[in-house]
Every structure is written in C-alpha cells, then in structure tokens.
Amino acid sequence: MSLTFWKPGTAGPGSTLDRATESEGNVVQSAPNHSAYSIQAQRERLPIAKHREKLMYCVEMYGVTIVVGQTGCGKTTQLPQYLFECGWAADGHVIACTQPRRVAATSVAGRVASEIGCSLGEEVGYTIRFEDVSDKERTRIRYMTDGMLFRETLLDPLLSRYSVIMIDEAHERSLYTDLLLGVLKKHVNLLCSAIRRKRPSLRLIVSSATLDATSFLEYFTSGTSPEEATVVSLEGRMYPVEVAYLQEPTPDYVRKAAEVAWNINLEHGRGDILIFLTGREEIDRCLEELAELLPTLPRGASRLTLLALHAGLTTEEQLRVFEPAEQGFRKVIVATNIAEASVTIDGVKFVIDSGFVKIRTYNPTTFLASLSTVPVSLASATQRAGRAGRTSSGICYRLYPASTFASLSRTIPPEITRTDMTTPILQLKSLGIDDLMKFEWVSAPPAESVLRALEGLVSAGMISDNGRLTVVGEQVAECPVEVGVARMLFSSKEFKCGEEILTIAAMTSVQDIFVIPDGGAQGAIAELERRKFTAEEGDHLTLLNAYNAFKRYGQSSSWCKSHALSFRAMSRAVSIRSQLKKYMVRFGLPIESCEGDAKRLRQCLILHVHPTSVLFTRKARTGWVIFHELEETKKTQIRILTEIEPDWYVFKYSIANDDFHSFRIQLQCRLLDHGHKYQSRHNGATR
Numbered sequence: 189m190s191l192t193f194w195k196p197g198t199a200g201p202g203s204t205l206d207r208a209t210e211s212e213g214n215v216v217q218s219a220p221n222h223s224a225y226s227i228q229a230q231r232e233r234l235p236i237a238k239h240r241e242k243l244m245y246c247v248e249m250y251g252v253t254i255v256v257g258q259t260g261c262g263k264t265t266q267l268p269q270y271l272f273e274c275g276w277a278a279d280g281h282v283i284a285c286t287q288p289r290r291v292a293a294t295s296v297a298g299r300v301a302s303e304i305g306c307s308l309g310e311e312v313g314y315t316i317r318f319e320d321v322s323d324k325e326r327t328r329i330r331y332m333t334d335g336m337l338f339r340e341t342l343l344d345p346l347l348s349r350y351s352v353i354m355i356d357e358a359h360e361r362s363l364y365t366d367l368l369l370g371v372l373k374k375h376v377n378l379l380c381s382a383i384r385r386k387r388p389s390l391r392l393i394v395s396s397a398t399l400d401a402t403s404f405l406e407y408f409t410s411g412t413s414p415e416e417a418t419v420v421s422l423e424g425r426m427y428p429v430e431v432a433y434l435q436e437p438t439p440d441y442v443r444k445a446a447e448v449a450w451n452i453n454l455e456h457g458r459g460d461i462l463i464f465l466t467g468r469e470e471i472d473r474c475l476e477e478l479a480e481l482l483p484t485l486p487r488g489a490s491r492l493t494l495l496a497l498h499a500g501l502t503t504e505e506q507l508r509v510f511e512p513a514e515q516g517f518r519k520v521i522v523a524t525n526i527a528e529a530s531v532t533i534d535g536v537k538f539v540i541d542s543g544f545v546k547i548r549t550y551n552p553t554t555f556l557a558s559l560s561t562v563p564v565s566l567a568s569a570t571q572r573a574g575r576a577g578r579t580s581s582g583i584c585y586r587l588y589p590a591s592t593f594a595s596l597s598r599t600i601p602p603e604i605t606r607t608d609m610t611t612p613i614l615q616l617k618s619l620g621i622d623d624l625m626k627f628e629w630v631s632a633p634p635a636e637s638v639l640r641a642l643e644g645l646v647s648a649g650m651i652s653d654n655g656r657l658t659v660v661g662e663q664v665a666e667c668p669v670e671v672g673v674a675r676m677l678f679s680s681k682e683f684k685c686g687e688e689i690l691t692i693a694a695m696t697s698v699q700d701i702f703v704i705p706d707g708g709a710q711g712a713i714a715e716l717e718r719r720k721f722t723a724e725e726g727d728h729l730t731l732l733n734a735y736n737a738f739k740r741y742g743q744s745s746s747w748c749k750s751h752a753l754s755f756r757a758m759s760r761a762v763s764i765r766s767q768l769k770k771y772m773v774r775f776g777l778p779i780e781s782c783e784g785d786a787k788r789l790r791q792c793l794i795l796h797v798h799p800t801s802v803l804f805t806r807k808a809r810t811g812w813v814i815f816h817e818l819e820e821t822k823k824t825q826i827r828i829l830t831e832i833e834p835d836w837y838v839f840k841y842s843i844a845n846d847d848f849h850s851f852r853i854q855l856q857c858r859l860l861d862h863g864h865k866y867q868s869r870h871n872g873a874t875r
C-alpha cells in the first residue's frame with residue numbers, strides 16, 4: 189500500500205475552491221506550532237481578528253448581520269467573545285450561539301471558557317437537551333443546540349434574556365435552525381416597529397463558512413427595510429489545507445479509508461487523522477480493519493489510538509476524542525458528519541473524506557422515515573477539509589476523483605423538507621403561529637407533511653377542530669421529548685403508573701443502556717447478564733428492571749460493569765428522569781406506582797408505543813415480532829424494509845386475527861445481537 193496511488197499528491201492538488209483560498213496569500217504559512225503561542229496571541233492571529241471593528245460596527249447598526257468566512261477563521265469561538273468584550277452581555281443579557289450538533293456546542297464552549305479563563309458553566313456555558321452547564325446569573329456566553337434555543341422560544345417568545353443570537357453553521361439548514369430563523373424573522377419584521385422600541389438591543393447574526401449569503405440577505409430584507417440586514421465576508425484562513433483525490437472511484441470507501449489512514453501513519457510525521465464515514469456500522473468496520481492491522485505495525489512507527497465519534501455516544505464518550513494522544517501514539521478518529529462543522533480537534537492534520545453522508549428522508553404518505561446514503565454536498569466537503577488546517581497545515585484526502593468533486597451539488601435539501609413535521613408543528617402552534625401558511629419559512633415543508641402532521645395532532649386531541657392547541661397539546665409541546673413519549677407521560681394518570689412510566693420515558697431517551705461486546709466469551713457473559721433483567725412482558729419492562737436494580741444497588745459503576753450496563757447511560761437516565769419529573773409535577777400528573785401491576789403499565793404503553801418486541805438475528809432480513817401487551821402473546825413474521833439510521837430499521841409485518849385484522853404496521857426497531865428480543869422505539873400504525 190503506498191500513497192503513490194494518489195493522483196496529484198505533489199503538484200497542484202485541490203479544487204478551485206481550495207486553491208483559491210490558498211492563493212489568497214493571507215494564509216499563515218510559516219507559523220510555528222499553534223500551541224507555541226499563548227491563548228491570547230492565538231486569538232489575535234486568527235483571520236477574524238482583522239475584521240473585529242467592522243463586525244462590531246455592523247452588529248451595532250443592523251438588526252441582522254450575515255457573516256461568511258473560511259472554516260477555522262474564528263467565527264464560532266471569537267464572535268461571541270468580541271460581543272462580550274463590547275458590552276453586549278451587560279445588564280444581565282446573554283449572548284447565544286447555536287449549533288446544529290451537541291458535540292460542537294459542548295466542545296466549543298469548553299474552548300471559549302479556557303480562552304476567557306473561566307470554568308465551564310460560569311461566564312461561558314452550554315445547553316444541550318437534558319444537560320445544562322450554564323448558570324442563570326453568571327453565564328454571559330451560552331453555546332446551545334438550535335433545538336434548545338427554539339424550545340426556549342416556547343417559554344419566552346421574545347427571547348428577552350438574549351442581546352445577540354448567533355445562528356452558526358446556518359448552511360446546514362437543520363430543522364431547528366430553519367425554525368429559529370423563521371421565528372426570528374418575525375422578530376426582525378417587528379424590530380422595525382414595536383419590539384425594537386421595547387428591546388433595542390436584540391441582534392441576530394447568521395454565520396457559516398459556506399453560506400449562500402445573498403439568499404439569506406433577501407430572506408431577511410423581504411418585507412422589512414433593506415437597512416435591516418448586511419453581509420460581512422471574512423477573508424483568510426489560518427493554515428493551508430492541501431487536497432488530494434483518488435484517480436478512480438473506490439468500490440469500498442470504508443476499507444480504502446482504513447488503508448489510507450494506515451499509509452499516512454507509515455509515511456507521514458506527526459498529526460492525528462480524522463476519517464469521515466456515514467454511520468456507526470461503517471465506523472465499527474473501519475476501526476476493526478485498522479485493529480486487525482495493528483499487529484503488523486513496523487517498529488518505530490507511531491502506535492495508533494483508535495476512536496469513534498458518532499451521535500450514539502454519550503457526551504463524555506464524544507469528548508474523549510479531544511483528549512491529546514499519549515506520547516508515541518497517533519489518534520485515528522473515525523466519525524460521522526457530527527465532526528464536520530465548528531469542531532476543532534487539536535492535532536488533526538489529516539482528514540480522510542469518504543464523500544458520502546447518511547441523510548434522513550421522510551415519506552408523509554407512508555409515514556416512513558428512512559436513511560439514505562448520498563454524496564456529500566460541496567458545503568460539507570469544504571467543511572470536512574476544514575477540520576485539517578486548524579492548528580497547523582494539513583492534508584485532506586478525498587476518496588473520490590476530482591471530477592466527482594466538481595459535480596457535487598452545493599447543498600443538500602434542508603431538513604425541514606424531509607422530516608416528520610408533527611413535533612415542529614405542535615411547537616409552532618404553541619408559539620401562537622396558528623396560520624402556518626403565513627409563516628415565513630426559509631424553505632417551506634411539503635404540504636403533505638404539514639397536512640399529515642395536523643391530522644395526527646387533531647386525532648390525538650392536541651389540536652382542536654378550529655386549529656388551535658388544546659390544553660394537553662400546549663403541555664405536550666413544552667415537554668422536552670418526542671410527542672409520543674410525552675403522550676405516554678400524560679396517560680399515566682389514567683392508568684395510575686406515573687412512577688414507572690417516568691422511568692421508562694427516561695430510559696428510552698438514552699441510547700445503549702446495555703454494553704454487549706460483539707461475539708466472543710465476553711459477549712456471551714454480557715448477554716447472560718442482560719437476560720437477568722429481561723421481562724417476559726416486553727422490553728420496556730426490561731428497561732424498568734434495569735433502572736430499578738441500578739437504584740437499588742446504589743448507582744454504582746462497578747455494579748454496572750458486572751451487569752453489562754453502561755454506568756454513563758444509566759446515570760444519564762437518572763438525570764433525565766429527574767428533569768421529566770419536574771414537568772410531571774408542573775402539569776399536576778400524579779407520580780404513583782402501579783405496584784407491580786404490569787397489565788396497567790402495558791395498557792398505558794400500548795396507547796402510544798406499539799406493543800412489540802422483536803426476535804431477531806443481527807443483519808438478518810426477517811424475524812419474529814411478539815405482541816406482549818395483547819391479552820395473549822402472538823407472533824408474526826416481519827421483514828426489514830429500510831434502515832432509518834445506523835442500527836435502526838423499519839420493518840413491516842401483517843397479522844390477521846380478531847384484534848388486528850389485516851393491520852399493516854410500521855415498526856422502527858433497533859437490532860441488537862444474537863436473536864435477542866429488543867424494544868421497539870417509535871411506532872406508527874396504518875390501516
């Protein structure tokens with residue numbers, strides 16, 4: 189295996205995009221190691237520093253400032269600090285910076301806290317779902333996921349504690365970024381009149397490295413005065429990133445990624461490696477390929493620390509990739525696109541881009557969501573390359589030919605056009621946006637998605653016939669969980685099982701409770717441990733058993749280890765449960781126990797989570813589903829339809845009997861291993 193395989197490798201690799209950047213002549217080329225400078229000196233050397241005055245002037249003068257600047261120039265870490273230094277956080281006001289992903293919000297907050305010299309959660313904090321590391325009184329700069337800020341608009345539609353809201357990585361067009369922009373556009377319209385008088389300080393910044401600034405400018409100036417918005421382009425990037433392409437497309441980019449990483453380790457000096465693949469299975473496979481090569485590592489070569497980074501990991505597990513490699517080791521981080529934007533992993537010098545991403549699409553006619561692997565957009569490819577060259581010069585290896593890069597589309601369709609609109613519409617209604625036709629969408633969702641969502645909400649009693657939210661709808665909208673889970677909490681009152689349903693709701697909000705290694709003796713032992721918790725009545729009760737045992741045995745990490753449970757996941761469930769409990773108390777929902785009456789519990793579950801467990805073999809295409817919550821257990825065969833996200837599949841099955849006559853059910857289910865039954869996650873049923 190040799191890198192001569194690379195097409196250019198030496199002379200003139202790179203797309204026009206990357207070349208243009210490098211030839212701007214404002215790259216810090218001969219910089220010594222980034223960490224050789226003090227943090228303050230590092231800040232001053234960032235390309236954005238030259239634009240500080242202009243940026244602050246624009247924020248002062250305009251309601252909306254659209255900022256476009258190269259990856260790594262300093263938008264995410266510096267802009268909120270400039271605002272802070274210029275007094276935008278005076279009088280108890282807060283500067284918010286949203287991120288589409290929690291790993292970006294948490295890691296950037298950590299970096300900015302250390303730049304400012306405070307502990308995380310003091311002047312600088314972050315807020316992601318079920319995790320708030322910020323202080324109501326002290327925090328002045330708050331990094332948060334876009335979903336969390338949107339949720340806050342439900343409680344305070346004027347977002348009155350914020351002086352500036354920065355919507356970062358707007359090019360990603362995540363669902364909640366779009367919804368926030370829509371809601372804030374309403375503010376901008378109003379800014380010209382009433383609210384500006386009341387709240388003269390509210391400002392909006394929309395930023396990205398790869399934003400179509402003109403369309404955002406048009407969006408924000410339509411219906412208002414042109415003086416309301418402006419664009420600032422930041423020139424310059426920190427360090428050059430060389431780009432290399434494959435000569436021919438590869439039939440197996442996972443294997444190729446492992447091969448290239450291996451070669452880099454043999455042929456290049458220091459620098460960690462970041463690989464972009466599409467999902468967890470691919471990440472595991474790539475790590476396995478590399479692990480198999482490890483015994484052949486020549487003497488003298490750096491040893492490898494193999495790390496995964498994907499959304500299924502807990503925050504702590506995700507943050508592990510930011511820890512420096514030990515002496516003599518090189519980190520190889522295999523990630524999904526969650527590491528694509530706003531993330532700086534100090535030491536990463538080499539990026540390997542598979543050129544693919546998994547996106548979720550939704551079919552409102554069949555209520556089916558599915559995941560499909562598609563080529564990345566130009567914006568994503570640029571962001572990925574930008575992960576090298578942040579703390580030193582770097583190389584990005586694209587596992588596709590240069591001609592493919594040229595044919596990539598600029599962006600992928602916004603998430604709002606390919607998602608189930610049930611929860612967002614409930615939330616918009618809760619914000620008082622009753623006429624969805626008049627809402628100024630950045631991109632409108634398909635009419636059918638909106639209609640199906642409205643139908644579902646009306647039939648669930650959350651929206652009344654006149655289109656207004658009912659009291660229950662209002663309360664469900666406020667709960668920080670999916671509509672289905674929130675409904676389950678509300679019905680626990682009827683079945684007198686709030687205590688247990690609260691636990692089940694918390695446990696189903698956490699991923700990977702059981703730690704079962706793939707195969708081998710360890711896997712078999714762990715599997716036996718898991719069976720100790722297994723309840724005949726279904727997997728929700730298995731989760732309940734595991735939680736109760738965890739509490740009974742003192743929430744101990746060693747106890748978790750010996751019972752194949754993840755201590756982190758279990759602790760997170762405890763914290764989520766206590767947060768959900770506050771909502772139940774607020775809504776006057778009794779937290780009473782069903783006292784072991786599993787039937788009552790199952791009756792509550794059956795209403796909102798379909799009564800199924802699945803008997804399955806990993807990677808098999810067919811299996812059995814068991815209806816536990818019916819009076820008698822019934823079995824029927826099922827068939828995989830599609831993968832909706834890594835390890836989650838949609839199955840279809842039909843059953844003909846008195847209870848379910850020719851009932852077609854869509855079941856989303858996670859396959860674990862070894863033919864063991866596992867819980868269903870979120871189900872819809874159609875006749």
Ligand SMILES: Nc1ncnc2c1ncn2[C@@H]1O[C@H](COP(=O)(O)OP(=O)(O)OP(=O)(O)O)[C@@H](O)[C@H]1O
Pocket residue numbers: 222234257258259260261262263264265266299396397426529530531532533534574577578579
């Ligand atoms: N954790 C960190 N460790 C070391 N340096 C860092 C860290 N985070 C940021 N930096 C430095 O600050 C620079 C600016 O990072 P920042 O995230 O603000 O850029 P950005 O313009 O928002 O980029 P992007 O568009 O890629 O998010 C990086 O290029 C890097 O030099």
